[in-house]
Amino acid sequence: MNDINVTGASVSCSGLSFQWADGTAVFDGLSLTVGRGRNGLVGGNGSGKSTLLRLLAGRLRGSAGSVTVSGHLAYLPQDVTLETGTRVEEALGIAGRRAALRAIEAGDVREEHFTAVGDDWDVEERALATLGSLGLEGVGLDRTVGELSGGETVLLRLAALLLERPDVLLLDEPTNNLDLFARRRLYDAVDAWRSGVLLVVSHDRELLERVDRIAELRGGAVSWYGGGWSAYEETVAAQQETAERLLRTAEADVRRQKRELEETQIKVARRQRQSKKLDAQRRAPRIVAGEKKRAAQESGDKLRVLHEERLSEARERRDEAADAIRDDAEIRVSLPHTAVPAGRTVLTLEDLSLRFGRLRGGNLRVHGPERIALVGRNGAGKTSLLRTLTGELAPASGAATVFVPLRFLPQRLDVLDDGLSVAANVARLAPGATDNHIRSQLARFLFKGARAGQLAGTLSGGERFRAALAATMLAEPAPQLLMLDEPTNNLDLASVRRLTTALESYQGALLIASHDLPFLESAGVTRWLLLGEELLETSAEEVRDLLESSAAG
Structure with missing residues (x-):
């Protein structure tokens, strides 16, 4: 991943303070030094992880203190956007050098072309090799970004950073929106990091197992732990x-x-x-x-x-x-009305073809409180299938029928009205429930007392997810089929644990589209479906084997 031996590479801050325009303080005199090797950065939602990376990368400026970088720094933000008309060579930053090489090969020996190439005569070979190492070997340099999936766009941006041969590489939640296969390529790239500084913010447990040490950001201060995620958890x-x-x-x-x-x-x-x-x-x-x-x-x-x-x-x-005691309160809620008898038909798909996605002629029957994981490549149509089941999208052909009360929690969490309180959002979906009942249930979702009256628009990421989950699970009629679309994206690991405990209380059928294998396994999945042109029954072991064979290939 990085073949440069930069023993002195580091990134540090000293006495760093930062606050948002509304006066909200994030850091007050933070000091931190990140040295060579693979480093993970973890912390609760709202603790300032992404803000810290932006400060270290120079995208934000602190009100006091300093940031020092030894070597060339490259930064991959959480939300990667590229113009759809941009060619791959442009996204990689090599278009000028390629043009100069072609001109020289055609006999144009002007000095400007040699200056543009510099010492990078093998730039095309390096670019293709880097793309190949990230599973993008089929992506030609002359293709446009619009032809790539969202996950491929993230990997393309990472490839561009690697081509810079950075001494310091900052990655912010790089596995978000990556399918299982793309995640495996990213894991391999992290495994291959040999020198310089890698600092990655992530809630992905498999990725964090691959780092040499973990820095935890808590209460505006950083504590270091040796080893990967398992060692951190034990400590x-x-x-x-x-x-x-x-x-x-x-x-x-x-x-x-x-x-x-x-x-x-x-x-x-x-x-x-x-x-x-x-x-x-x-x-x-x-x-x-x-x-x-x-x-x-x-x-x-x-x-x-x-x-x-x-x-x-x-x-x-x-x-x-x-x-020193961490706030690890868990969601403990009783949801008896969500129960589904074992023989009850929950949903059926009959020769279903999706309007958006690859599925053509899919068939499926779900009975009782099955817990189903829906996995597949980016662009396969997982979200489209879920939205087809809700009736939001019409199928291209065939039929999708749901026989029980259904609730869907999308990635965008747009079930919440930001102008309403947490309690009012629940009341909107459960109009028959009394205020006392709603507030007693919200207390079990860790919204106690005045917290239930907080406006949804003012909640942190983890709080917002809990509020959306509460509104979805407490809705009337009680959902006997609950569908979740990438529920762990952007959640800190404490919030993922809370989601898992909440799902333990749910007694209905569950359909989860996710790329997070550890989470799916912890959620008690009983049935695995691989979505492609067909809807294939599989297992966690077969998915892992498929990933391993994909990585080896």
Whole structure:
């Protein structure tokens, strides 16, 4: 992937601060150094991962601090767009050199052509080899971007960056919108990285297994963990176990210090009452009695202050321990009305051909609470099939029939009205539900109290997904067929876990179009369908074998 030995390549920031135009602070004095090797960057939705990459790439400028790059930096943003009329050679940035080479080969020996070529006489061979390494060997340099799928466009942009021979390569969620086959090519490219700095923001577990170390962005600070995703998870789990033990100890200490303070206050008050009573009985001189009273008060005050300080310190230790506990609350919701009897016909496809996509004459029957994974290449028509099932798209021929209440959660999450609150969005799809019922259910989706009244347009990415999921799953009538289109795109890994636990509560039939194999396996998929010109029954093992053979080829 990168054959340059750049031992000094690095990218760093020092005292970096950044805030959005509305005053929202993202970083306040962040310092970070990323050295050679494969580095992953993870963190919750809204933690600032993409913003940090844009700052390091010079696409954004901080309000304070500095960014330093040693070597040539290349950056692949999350949303890659290229004009459809652009030729592949132009997208790769080699059109000028190719034209100069053709002119020289035709006998035009003007100096400007040699200057344009420089030392890059094998630019075409390198370009084709790079395209081939990413699974784009059939893409000619003279084709246009409009002839490529969305996933191929992402890989084309990555190929252009690799041709620059960067010392520092920043990738932001590169597997989004890549089909399983394209993802495998990207994994291979990451495996092949040998020198320089690679920093990749991703929620793709298989991709993160391939990095040498992981940086976690949390609370505006970065913590480093050695190894890939599994090693990171093990370390975090051990840290959480320790943090929870420390929190229990700190809470017990707070309770003990409170008891001791209360006991001290009772003892001091009792001692003062007894001293006053003895002074009255002995009729001690007023000056002596006053001195004894002051001494007792000073002693009592010192003792009380000592215990108050101990209680304050115990509370600080408890708060520090609580801060170390991650917010891993899970969605726990009961959805009994979504249940589908085992023999119930849920949907049928009869000689179905899609208006958009490759499927021609597909047949399918789904019965009961089956959990189906729909996989296939980019452009095969997965989204088109789902939208055909909803009735939004008419089939080119044949029939698609759904026999139970259906709900569809699209990639765009456009089931939400940004001008309405989370609770109002649910009420819109469940008009018969009371406000109390909606709010109690939303609390199980982690929208508790005032959070249920927050406008959908102000939610972070993970919150927005949870709100859309809640509106979809709590809709009336209760969905007995739930269809999800690439649900893990742009979700952090904590949100993916929450989605998985929510789906555990769902009792109906499930149809998920996704390229995320680990997620599909965790969702309890019972049936795998490969979409192409036909709709073929397959399995997770066969899909993995197909990917391996594709990568080997």
